[in-house]
Every structure is written in C-alpha cells, then in structure tokens.
Amino acid sequence: MSSGGGGQGGSGGAGCAVACDDGDYCNGVEACVDGQCVAGSSPCDDGISCTVDMCDENQDSCTHTPSNALCDNGINCDGTETCDAVLDCQSGQAPSCNDNVSCTNDFCDLTTDACAHVPSDSLCSDGLLCNGVESCDATAGCQMGTPVVCTDAFGCTMDSCSEAAGGCVHTPNSALCNDNLFCNGVETCSPSQGCVAGAPPSCNDNVACTTDSCDNGLAACVHTTNDSYCDDGIFCNGEETCSATQNCVTTGPVTCPSDGIGCTVDACDEITLGCTYTPNASLCSGGEFCSAVLDCIAAPPCSTDAQCQDGDLCNGVETCEGEISGVPNSGICTAGTAVVCDDGVACTLDSCDPGTGTCSILEIDAFCENGLACDGVATCDSAQGCIAGTPMNCADGFGCTIDQCFEPGFCSSFPSNAQCDDGNFCNGAETCSTTLGCQPGAGSPCNDDGIACTVESCDDQLGCIHTPDNDLCPCGQTCDPQSGCGNFCQIATCQGKVYACGDCVDNDGDCHIDSADSQCLGPCDNTENSFFGGIPGQNNSPCKSDCYFDQDTGAGNDDCYWSHKCDPLEVAPNYPPEGSQCSYNPNANIPGYGGSCAQAFQTQSAGCGDYCGPLTPNGCDCFGCCAIPGAPTTVWLGSENPSGTGSCTLANVANPAMCKPCTQVPACLNTCDTCEICIGKPTLPPECTVQICENGEQVCGQPGQDPCAAGYFCVTGCCQQVPS
Structure with missing residues (x-):
C-alpha cells in the first residue's frame, strides 16, 4: 500500500488545509488545486474496450481480463468475435458452410443466420450420353444415371455405346470364335452372321523321307523324319539320315581314328562294323620289330614276365608290360622298382641282399658324438636316430641365476x-x-614433483602419479599440475554482456569461481549462490517458457516452446512465480507453438536443439527442469519465494517449497550418463576413469584439465560455445 504525501499541502501542491492523498491506490492520486483537494483518476483503465479492468488495493496493482462477450455482435454468419488484451476486439472468421457435397451451392443465409445447401443437377452432368442422365441428391451428392443397353444376338461382337458415334456400336471379335483347334482352320466373326468356320491348313512339305501330319496340341504342322527310309545297309560309306529340309543326306565314308602307333595299318572293316589296327614291321627301320602297343622296338617283344627277369631282387622284379590278349609278343620288358634300404637315420649303415631283396640295419654310436663334454654321451637308435646324452647338471639352487x-x-x-x-x-x-x-627392492621410486598443490602417489600400472588438489590452493584458485596454484579463469560473455557466472570473480565467497561453481549454469547465469538465473526478465513471462539457459524473456525466439500449465506437477500449493494462474491444464494453449501439450512434450524443433541443446547442463531439459543429486524429484531451477527471489540452491534441493517439483520434457532432455559430470555433482563417480563429452567437445572442470578456449564456457564438464 502506498504511503501518504508529506506536509499539509499533500501530494502535488500547497495551500490545502489537510493532505489530499488518502493513501488509496485504486482511486488514483488526489491533488491540491487552487486550495482545493481534487480526486484522482483510476490507474487501471488500459483503454481497451473489451477488457475488465480491476484494481487490487492490497497489492497496489491492476489486472486486465479480456472478455469475448463484450465483442459479440450477435451475428453467426460473420464468425465469433474475440477480445485481444492489446489490440481490442478482433473480428471473427466466417463459418465454413461446406457440406462436402460437390453438387450443392453452399452459403450462409443472412435471413436465417444459418448455412443453406441448394442441390443443382447441372453440377453433376458429365456431358456423356452413354452413362445416362446424372442428378444431384442434397445429402448423397451426385447420383449416376441409367447406362444405355447395346446387347445384340451375336456372342462374338463387342457391344458398346460410343459417345463419338452417338449410339450403340457392335465390333466383331474373331478371338471369341476360336475353338482352339489349329487343324480345322481359323474361325472369324461376322457382324451379321456371328462365328464363321475356317479352312484346314495344308501340311505337305514335299520331303519324301518325312511323315506329314497336323497336331492340334502344338497348333502346327508336324514333319517327322524317318532315317530308315534313307539307310543303304553299307557301314563303311558312312551313316545316312533324313533331313527335314534336305531329304536323305550322308555323313561320308568312315574315317578310322589313329591309334598313335606308326607301324600299324588303320582300316574300316565291314565284317566287324568297326576299325582294325594291324602291325606291319616293314613300316619300321631295319631290324626293328612292330608292337601294336609300343610301336617300333629294338628287341623282340615279350609275352611273359619270366622272359624279362635278371635274378637280382635288389634292383626290383622285371615284368612284361603291354601284352594284348591273343596277340603274341605284344609287350616289352620293364624294369622293376629297386628296393630302398635307406631308413633316413643318419647314424645307421643300411644294405640289401640280392638273393632275398631284404634290408639290414646296423646302429653306429660313433656317428652321434659331437665332442662336447657338457652335452653328455650320445647313442644311436635305429628308430629315433641319435639320442642326446644327459647334459652336465650346473644348477646352483637359485631360480634367478642363469x-x-x-x-x-x-x-x-x-x-x-x-x-x-x-x-x-x-x-x-x-x-x-x-x-x-x-x-627385495628399495621401496617406492616416486619423488616430489615440486608442485605444492599436487599429491604424490604410486600406481603399479600407471607409475608415479601427481594428482592436482584444488583444496591445497588459496580460496578461488585452482591447481595446474605443471605450474601450481593460480587463477586460470577466462571471462566469458553472454550475448556481449558479462554476468556473475562469467566474470572470473568468486561472487558468493565459496572459493569456487564461475564454471567451477556447481550452481553456475553458464555465462548467461547472473548468480553463483543459487540455480536461479538472476538476469532481469529471464523466463518471467507468466506460464510460458522457452530456453531457460540464455537471457531471454520467454518470447520463444530460440524456437523452444513449453507452458507450466502442461506440467501435471503444477498443482496446489501453487508455487511462485506462476501461482494458481498456471495450474495444470493438459489442454492448455502454448502461445506461438501451434500444437498441444502432448505434442510439445514429445516434439521440439531442430532449431531448439541446435541453439539451446549445448547450453543445457547434463541432467536438465532445456526449460530448466533438472535431476539434481539429493532431490527426491526433478526440480525447476527457476523456483522463487513469494518475494520473487530465486530459492532453489544445492543446500535445499530436497525441500519442495524451495525447489519445486517439475516434469522433464523428453523432447529436449540432456540426460546425465554414468561417466559424465552432472548438474550439482562436479566430480565423476569413482568407477569412471574417462570423462565423456558428446560430439567431440573438450572436457573441462576437473583438476589438471585445460580451461576452455576464448568464446567457450564449461557446462557440466564440457566446453560449449557461449551464445552470441
């Protein structure tokens, strides 16, 4: 409530006996004019004819509630008028009278103030004679006419109505007369007689050795060749056959294939009906013999193995090869396979007995000696060869000596x-x-690296480890494993401005600066002591929300759309700043989105993901609803107390009055995986040895890691480009 003005003059002047301002906000500010108190005017008139202007004396504030009823002109045909809180009464959109019946004339009748639908047969006519006369039914639409009937008495004519001919046409179709019998000719269709029989085909091919016939199954003439008609009974002059086009033909005299033996005479024999190969020694050089198998040979051919054997079994058993049954001396002596007595053992002497053809093996130990005392005495074995001796034993009892x-x-x-x-x-x-x-060894080989803020330790797998510990540095400084303690922060701007979470200052005195502070959500965050953005106007448009992590007002210019009315957790008690005006309504309208709550819950645009996605910490959706360690539910970072101050901090995430519950929107949710830095939890779980950042971003925020480059800011362990 406003306080009264000072002095007797009251507010706005002097000369009045008493102060004119009565302290009431809703009746305006009274003033002293020419010594008289003059009443003030209401502060709540917004100049819009269709809003109901109300004044709240307790809050010293005005509300302007749009009323569509104040705009209604009572005429249905020009649509429903609405009230816009800024633009005043807005014209309605005329109702659609389309009944989806193509042949009715649809319009809104001002006389009855209702839709009328007048049928018109002319709208149905297709201009065609043969399908009959079309008509219009007011509910069923165009109705077909009764087609013209053109059927005649002949089954082989195609009866139809022709628009071009202006009536019935009877087209003959000979295919309908076909009885599928080739041999009785081709049937035809006459428009005046119907089906007419055809003339049978002639199958005579004028070839004497073929038998001519007609085959309905093949639908063709068949000319079967008869070789017996051409055979003259003589073998050696070749085989006679019947050609379907040339009459009787012959293959020519029989040619006997060569047997590859130069001294045989090859000829055709009418008695055997085949070829014969007769040896003729006159075809060989002087003194040679002719073998039907071996051609010309120097010695007489053999007939038995005994003729060839020399009595020495060690050079093998000689045999007579190539004998032809019934042909004396048609073979030749062939050497036998020599007995092999070599057993492959180097230390044995091997020999063969000519009378028996058997082998004898003699073991010689001397062939195995290498002259080395350290190797022991070697021996010869006919099966294994040289067997090494037992080496001299030099073991001293210590496993580590050679x-x-x-x-x-x-x-x-x-x-x-x-x-x-x-x-x-x-x-x-x-x-x-x-x-x-x-x-045993002398103990750990790891020495102090000379950096005061590193903790030395030893790992059997990794060797000496020097782990940076920020707690060993002065407040606000971090530890670099190469240079020690220092302030390695880089100022990060948000759309050209510097806020508390990008100014490289420990604004809340907790020894953690900017991205190293778990409550900093990016360079667009203007407070280090809570999750509330702290930027004037940030997402304070009632109920509607867009990207929480930039400095917008909720206007949706980042293409992200949501409404607190769509959240089922928006129930009593009504959390500030939205209050009861944003209570859960699944059918709520999201200004600018053009879709339902359910659609916005599942689908946000690619532009929203591209712009707001990189700014969204691990564990949050792009509207500021986050899963924070220690909170029983997901909580909204923009939670305020009744005075309008941000109330959600790490210290009170478990208090729903300070960090109000919310439902995360999966359409733009950045979940926190096992080995990622999460909002409110600046360190990795102990089981993680590698920190993960998606899309190849630089990891950051942990001791010993490089700071982000200029123009980038560390958001839950990953370097992201600041908004420009």
Whole structure:
C-alpha cells in the first residue's frame, strides 16, 4: 500500500488545509488545486474496450481480463468475435458452410443466420450420353444415371455405346470364335452372321523321307523324319539320315581314328562294323620289330614276365608290360622298382641282399658324438636316430641365476634381475644375487614433483602419479599440475554482456569461481549462490517458457516452446512465480507453438536443439527442469519465494517449497550418463576413469584439465560455445 504525501499541502501542491492523498491506490492520486483537494483518476483503465479492468488495493496493482462477450455482435454468419488484451476486439472468421457435397451451392443465409445447401443437377452432368442422365441428391451428392443397353444376338461382337458415334456400336471379335483347334482352320466373326468356320491348313512339305501330319496340341504342322527310309545297309560309306529340309543326306565314308602307333595299318572293316589296327614291321627301320602297343622296338617283344627277369631282387622284379590278349609278343620288358634300404637315420649303415631283396640295419654310436663334454654321451637308435646324452647338471639352487656349462666341462652362474621382478612398480626394483638369490627392492621410486598443490602417489600400472588438489590452493584458485596454484579463469560473455557466472570473480565467497561453481549454469547465469538465473526478465513471462539457459524473456525466439500449465506437477500449493494462474491444464494453449501439450512434450524443433541443446547442463531439459543429486524429484531451477527471489540452491534441493517439483520434457532432455559430470555433482563417480563429452567437445572442470578456449564456457564438464 502506498504511503501518504508529506506536509499539509499533500501530494502535488500547497495551500490545502489537510493532505489530499488518502493513501488509496485504486482511486488514483488526489491533488491540491487552487486550495482545493481534487480526486484522482483510476490507474487501471488500459483503454481497451473489451477488457475488465480491476484494481487490487492490497497489492497496489491492476489486472486486465479480456472478455469475448463484450465483442459479440450477435451475428453467426460473420464468425465469433474475440477480445485481444492489446489490440481490442478482433473480428471473427466466417463459418465454413461446406457440406462436402460437390453438387450443392453452399452459403450462409443472412435471413436465417444459418448455412443453406441448394442441390443443382447441372453440377453433376458429365456431358456423356452413354452413362445416362446424372442428378444431384442434397445429402448423397451426385447420383449416376441409367447406362444405355447395346446387347445384340451375336456372342462374338463387342457391344458398346460410343459417345463419338452417338449410339450403340457392335465390333466383331474373331478371338471369341476360336475353338482352339489349329487343324480345322481359323474361325472369324461376322457382324451379321456371328462365328464363321475356317479352312484346314495344308501340311505337305514335299520331303519324301518325312511323315506329314497336323497336331492340334502344338497348333502346327508336324514333319517327322524317318532315317530308315534313307539307310543303304553299307557301314563303311558312312551313316545316312533324313533331313527335314534336305531329304536323305550322308555323313561320308568312315574315317578310322589313329591309334598313335606308326607301324600299324588303320582300316574300316565291314565284317566287324568297326576299325582294325594291324602291325606291319616293314613300316619300321631295319631290324626293328612292330608292337601294336609300343610301336617300333629294338628287341623282340615279350609275352611273359619270366622272359624279362635278371635274378637280382635288389634292383626290383622285371615284368612284361603291354601284352594284348591273343596277340603274341605284344609287350616289352620293364624294369622293376629297386628296393630302398635307406631308413633316413643318419647314424645307421643300411644294405640289401640280392638273393632275398631284404634290408639290414646296423646302429653306429660313433656317428652321434659331437665332442662336447657338457652335452653328455650320445647313442644311436635305429628308430629315433641319435639320442642326446644327459647334459652336465650346473644348477646352483637359485631360480634367478642363469647356470651354464662351458667346455671342456665346468659350470658357471650369471644373475638375472628380471627373474626376481614381482611386477609391482611401487615397491622398487628387485635384484638377483649369485650367493643369496632374489633380493627385495628399495621401496617406492616416486619423488616430489615440486608442485605444492599436487599429491604424490604410486600406481603399479600407471607409475608415479601427481594428482592436482584444488583444496591445497588459496580460496578461488585452482591447481595446474605443471605450474601450481593460480587463477586460470577466462571471462566469458553472454550475448556481449558479462554476468556473475562469467566474470572470473568468486561472487558468493565459496572459493569456487564461475564454471567451477556447481550452481553456475553458464555465462548467461547472473548468480553463483543459487540455480536461479538472476538476469532481469529471464523466463518471467507468466506460464510460458522457452530456453531457460540464455537471457531471454520467454518470447520463444530460440524456437523452444513449453507452458507450466502442461506440467501435471503444477498443482496446489501453487508455487511462485506462476501461482494458481498456471495450474495444470493438459489442454492448455502454448502461445506461438501451434500444437498441444502432448505434442510439445514429445516434439521440439531442430532449431531448439541446435541453439539451446549445448547450453543445457547434463541432467536438465532445456526449460530448466533438472535431476539434481539429493532431490527426491526433478526440480525447476527457476523456483522463487513469494518475494520473487530465486530459492532453489544445492543446500535445499530436497525441500519442495524451495525447489519445486517439475516434469522433464523428453523432447529436449540432456540426460546425465554414468561417466559424465552432472548438474550439482562436479566430480565423476569413482568407477569412471574417462570423462565423456558428446560430439567431440573438450572436457573441462576437473583438476589438471585445460580451461576452455576464448568464446567457450564449461557446462557440466564440457566446453560449449557461449551464445552470441
């Protein structure tokens, strides 16, 4: 409530006996004019004829509620008028009288103030004679006429009505007369007689050796050749056959294929009805013999194996090969396969007995000796060959020494530290003693790296580790593993302006600056001590919401659309700043979106994802509804207390009065996976060894990691480009 003016003059002047301002907001501000108090005018008249202007004395504020009833002119045919809180009364849209019946004339009748539908047969006429006369039915639309009937008495004519001919046409179709019998000719159709029989085809081909016939199954004449008609009974002059086009033809005299033997005479024989190959020695050189199998040979051919054998079984058993049954001396002597007595063993002497053709094997140990005392005495075995002797034993009892024998037969031991290595880097390097065996290492090999803010440790797999610890640095500084403590922050702007979460200052005194502060949501965030953006006008348009993480007012210019009315968690108590005006309504209209709550819940534009997606922390949707560790439900970062101050912080995420519950919109949700930095949780789970950023972004925010480049800001562990 406003306070009164000072002095007797009251508000706005002097000379009045008492103060004129009565302190009431809703009746305006009273003034003193010429010594008289003059009443003020209402502060709530917005000049719009169709709004109901109300004044709230308790809040010193005005409301302007649009009323469509104040715009209604009572005429249905010009549509329903509506009230716009800014533009005053808006004309309605005339109702559609289209009854979806194509042949009716549809219009809104001002006399009855209702739609009329007048049928017109002319709108149905297709201009065609043969399909009859069309008509219009007011409800069923165009109705077809009764077609002209043109059927005649002949089944083979195609009867139809022709628009071009102006009446019936009877077209003959001979295909309808076909009885599918080729041999009785082709039937035809006469427009005046119907089907007329055809004339049978002639099948005579004038070839004497063929039998001519007609085949209905093949629908053709058949000319079957008869080879027996042409056969003259003589074999050696070739085979006679019947050609369907040339009459009788012959293949010519029989040609006997060569047997490959130069001294045989090849000829055709009418008695055997085949070829014969007769040996003729006169075709060989002087003194040679003719074999029907081997051609010309120097020695007489053989008939039995005994004629060829020499009595020595070690060179094999000779045989007579190539004999032809009934042809004496048609073969030739062939050497046998020699007996092989080599057993493949180098230390044996192998020999063959000519009388029996059997082998004997003699083992010679001397063939196995290498002259080395360290190898022991070798022996010969006819099955295994040389068998090594038992080497001299030089073992000294220590597993880490390499024990060797040296000629002419003495032992020596050499230490091998590798045999003592237990695989643990952090307990030092083990060594080998030739007198004591394995000896333990000297302890951890890791030394101080000289950086005060790193913690030294040893890992058997990774070696010496120097882990940066920001808690060892002064307040607000971070630890770099190469240069130590310092302020490595880079100022980040949001659309050309610098806010609290991009100014490189510890604004809330918690020793965490900008992106290192878990409550900073990006360079467009103007407070480090809560999740509330803190930028004047940020997303404060009642009920409607767009991208929470830039500095917009909710106008939707980032192509993200949502309404708190669509959230089923918007129930009593009515959370500020929306209050009861934004209570849950699944059928709510989202200004500018053009779709339902259910559609916005599942679908946001590609532009929304491209612009707002990179600004959205892991665990949040683009409208500021986030899953924060410690909160029993997802909470809205823009939660306020009744005074309009942001109320949701890390300290009170479990209090629904401070961090109000909300439903995340999956259409633009950035979930937080296992090995990602999450909102409100600046470190990785202990089981994660690799920090994940999608789309190849640079990781950031952890000790020892490089800061983001100029123009980029660390959002839940990943470098994102600041909005321009």
